[in-house]
Amino acid sequence: MVPRLDPVSGPNTDFDPVEVAALQPEEVEAARDAALSAIAAAGDLEALKQVRIDHTGDRSPLALANREIGALPPQARKEAGQRVGQARGAVQQALAQRQQVLEAEHEERMLVEETVDVTLPTDRVPAGARHPVTTGSELIADIFVAMGWEVAEGPVLEAEWLNFDALNLGPDHPARTMQDTFWTDPADDHLVLRTHTSPVQARTMLSRQPPIYVVCPGRVFRTDEYDATHSPVFHQVEGLAVDRGITMAHLKGTLDHFASAMFGEGITTRFRPSYFPFTEPSAEVDLICFVCRGVDSDDCRTCRGEGWIEWGGCGVVNPRVLHACGIDSEVYSGFAFGMGIDRTLMFRHGIEDLRALFEGDVRFTTAFGAEL
Helix, strand or coil: CCCCCCCCCCCCCCCCHHHCHHHCHHHHHHHHHHHHHHHHHCCCHHHHHHHHHHHHCCCCHHHHHHHHHHHCCHHHHHHHHHHHHHHHHHHHHHHHHHHHHHHHHHHHHHHHHCCCCCCCCCCCCCCCCCCHHHHHHHHHHHHHHHCCCEECCCCCEEEHHHHCHHHCCCCCCHHHCCCCCEECCCHHHCEEECCCCHHHHHHHHHHCCCCEEEEEEEEEECCCCCCCCCCCEEEEEEEEEEECCCCHHHHHHHHHHHHHHHHCCCCCEEEEEEEECCEEEEEEEEEECCCCCCCCHHHCCCCCCCCEEEEEEEEEECHHHHHHCCCCCCCCEEEEEEEEHHHHHHHHHCCCCHHHHCCCCHHHHHCCCCCC
């Protein structure tokens, strides 16, 4: 027996969409108006962000109403969809317009609140200054480079032979003792902290052939006491010229030019006989007092009535030094000189205590500015 089938029922044309409360026109309009009021009341971007979440997020009234459209019969969905879509569109448009207005207000407020007066003095971070020893060394190098010389450099940890033997300081010379020299361990390495920049001159003569004109500024080490006029670490500048026919007259003219460039026009030098193992003949170099110029020197506190100030040492290069460095002393001769950069700066700037150059007080360094 074939079972009887009930006829399929047709669509429910009598369903009233207003029974879905969220889709009623007055509810949709109320949700839209509430959103528009909240958008208009948002005073800043952060408040507008919260309004966006509350009125366009997944749990907002209009979003929930949009979900209910699927529960309606097909003939009712179009009208409800248009109603909700128009409301949501109005809210999105109002959000975009308010976003634009608030962003403009925010930028304008930032321009006012964060304005920087570029005319104010920049003293919040004080400007630094280069150390006078650095700028002084560069100034000395520039003086000799302008004369056609070259600047030579070498290591501060130096071989014993270059620091002493090559410069005619024999094994029994007192400068080799611990009283003057910092030796390194182990002693078999024969290394010292250089006691002068003369090893740079030796290295230069060993590496090239004359003519040689080099100036050698650098840091040197001796076991001196640390006081107002001495330091175990200080700075020297030494010069070397090796060529055919070099005489003491060339040395005198070079140092006179150097003195006038450092201390002013008219400052000259004088030589006093002396002894250095690496020069023969040798001389002490004195500056005419740059304060009293040797006139009425009795009352001068700088030269203490002498009219001259001791500056450094110099002389004609000893032929033994030339021979040790592979230069024919029968063909070439030369001169060398050396003086302390620190002492020169003390003369030039009236610095009374050598320790001011080494103690790192920024107030001292700043006084010299960026350059000498």
